[in-house]
Amino acid sequence: MSETYIARSSAIAARMLAGEMMVMNSMDSTFFTLNQVATAIWQAADGRTPLREIVRSQICEQFDIDPEQAQTDAAQFVADLSQHGILLVSDQPMRDPHAPEER
Amino acid sequence: MSLLNEMSQKAFDLGVPISVHLDVTYRCNERCVHCYLDHEDHGEMTTAEIKGVLEQLAEAGVFFLTFSGGEVFLRRDFFELLEYARRLLFNVKIKTNAVMIREAEAQRIRALGVDTIQISVYSYRPEVHDAITKLPGSFERTIKAIRFMRDQGLKVTIANVLMTWNLHDSDGLQQLAAELGVHYTLDPTITPMMDGDTSILSLRIPGEELPEVFRNPALVPNMEEFCAPPKPVSEDDLEGYSCSAGHSFCYISPYGDVFPCVQFPLPSGNIRRQKFFEIWNHSPELKEVRSIKAKDLNVCSSCSHVSSCTRCPGLAYMEGSMQGPSSADCEKSYYRTGVPTANMLRNSGRARMTPLVQIQPLPVLA
Ligand code: SF4
Ligand code: SF4
Numbered sequence: 001m002s003e004t005y006i007a008r009s010s011a012i013a014a015r016m017l018a019g020e021m022m023v024m025n026s027m028d029s030t031f032f033t034l035n036q037v038a039t040a041i042w043q044a045a046d047g048r049t050p051l052r053e054i055v056r057s058q059i060c061e062q063f064d065i066d067p068e069q070a071q072t073d074a075a076q077f078v079a080d081l082s083q084h085g086i087l088l089v090s091d092q093p094m095r096d097p098h099a100p101e102e103r
Numbered sequence: 104m105s106l107l108n109e110m111s112q113k114a115f116d117l118g119v120p121i122s123v124h125l126d127v128t129y130r131c132n133e134r135c136v137h138c139y140l141d142h143e144d145h146g147e148m149t150t151a152e153i154k155g156v157l158e159q160l161a162e163a164g165v166f167f168l169t170f171s172g173g174e175v176f177l178r179r180d181f182f183e184l185l186e187y188a189r190r191l192l193f194n195v196k197i198k199t200n201a202v203m204i205r206e207a208e209a210q211r212i213r214a215l216g217v218d219t220i221q222i223s224v225y226s227y228r229p230e231v232h233d234a235i236t237k238l239p240g241s242f243e244r245t246i247k248a249i250r251f252m253r254d255q256g257l258k259v260t261i262a263n264v265l266m267t268w269n270l271h272d273s274d275g276l277q278q279l280a281a282e283l284g285v286h287y288t289l290d291p292t293i294t295p296m297m298d299g300d301t302s303i304l305s306l307r308i309p310g311e312e313l314p315e316v317f318r319n320p321a322l323v324p325n326m327e328e329f330c331a332p333p334k335p336v337s338e339d340d341l342e343g344y345s346c347s348a349g350h351s352f353c354y355i356s357p358y359g360d361v362f363p364c365v366q367f368p369l370p371s372g373n374i375r376r377q378k379f380f381e382i383w384n385h386s387p388e389l390k391e392v393r394s395i396k397a398k399d400l401n402v403c404s405s406c407s408h409v410s411s412c413t414r415c416p417g418l419a420y421m422e423g424s425m426q427g428p429s430s431a432d433c434e435k436s437y438y439r440t441g442v443p444t445a446n447m448l449r450n451s452g453r454a455r456m457t458p459l460v461q462i463q464p465l466p467v468l469a
Contacts, residue, residue, distance in 0.1 A: 013194030
């Protein structure tokens with residue numbers, strides 16, 4: 001089975017406010033807030049770690065969610081965000097434009 | 104309420120500085136007749152200092168960052184700062200006159216994921232614009248730059264300042280903006296010089312001309328509601344605050360001075376001597392600004408306009424008291440609705456107030 005790699009788009013602005021991650025896409029000014037689980041996936045989207053691995057190591061452990069359900073939810077979440085140009089999705093590892101300085 | 108407004112309100116309630124305006128230089132290649140700045144460099148923050156400030160702002164929760172000046176592109180390190188700001192994931196807006204932006208710069212701005220570029224244009228007539236900027240050829244260069252940026256898919260806004268020199272050019276300029284496929288905003292604010300010199304205030308349009316602006320459907324789509332007499336003042340109105348200045352927004356000068364707003368010159372600390380967080384949380388000046396509710400205002404608390412007035416505490420401060428009325432906004436309220444204001448009634452018989460106008464939309468919670 002091929003892996004899915006996710007990276008954050010370079011058009012994105014993001015900041016935590018009161019436990020919620022605000023995300024805005026400068027291309028079309030769409031504005032989102034991500035819940036805790038989505039934030040954890042988004043933060044781990046470094047272009048190098050396979051999505052399956054992110055969900056297993058970050059989500060299932062941190063949030064005590066059933067692994068199978070978590071994988072399905074994550075796939076849906078990634079599909080939504082990639083549709084809005086917020087996450088880039090590939091079957092190959094990618095470079096993350098924001099990795100070093102993210103807060 | 105949109106999600107964005109909801110989050111802005113949350114930041115306001117929690118006292119999080121969600122939005123900051125940072126001037127990186129006061130130097131400029133134009134010499135606009137209405138400009139309130141001293142363009143000499145009195146020791147701007149270095150590249151490293153500004154990067155340090157950006158880190159602190161990200162830490163403090165700032166999401167919306169406006170880079171402005173002076174002319175930002177006069178700093179040779181501007182792209183370095185921009186890149187750094189984007190790596191810290193700010194939503195960035197740039198205010199510029201754009202005369203130094205060509206195709207390559209426009210491409211770079213796009214690649215860095217900048218949200219909006221706001222560009223000062225004062226007329227659709229080159230001779231009027233160039234007379235205001237005192238830079239021959241500036242109109243042509245600026246419009247060319249707007250095309251480059253639009254072609255890159257950047258969100259561009261033409262920002263016009265209405266003054267006596269271009270009073271009747273707004274419609275033509277709005278049409279030009281539409282032809283270029285960019286947004287248009289109009290700001291009739293002329294502020295005194297930073298050193299207190301008020302001579303440029305003679306450029307302000309007279310209050311009697313305001314109804315023409317307010318009753319222009321191209322500028323004010325919801326005119327009837329906008330110009331309706333004020334609703335009765337409620338208890339809640341009197342518990343309300345003026346604006347986001349000092350609550351969820353502040354201004355930082357190229358020298359590191361922190362103020363509640365770009366139009367509110369109350370020195371509240373310096374980032375070269377203190378951490379931003381310390382200033383934001385502990386500055387007595389910011390605390391005072393935050394404490395003022397409508398019911399605490401000297402004249403305005405008894406004014407029928409208090410709930411709908413755009414009273415700017417910064418302009419009020421420049422007139423003598425941040426708790427007082429701002430005659431600019433009094434004029435606006437009066438000429439918008441035809442209903443006299445508490446300040447006018449108080450002043451009737453005294454010398455006529457200075458005609459002064461203020462419409463300054465803020466990114467959040469203006
Ligand atoms: S009303 Fe607007 S311009 Fe005036 S101090 Fe408040 S935010 Fe600043
Ligand atoms: S109209 Fe004038 S007096 Fe009335 S609230 Fe506005 S600034 Fe205050």
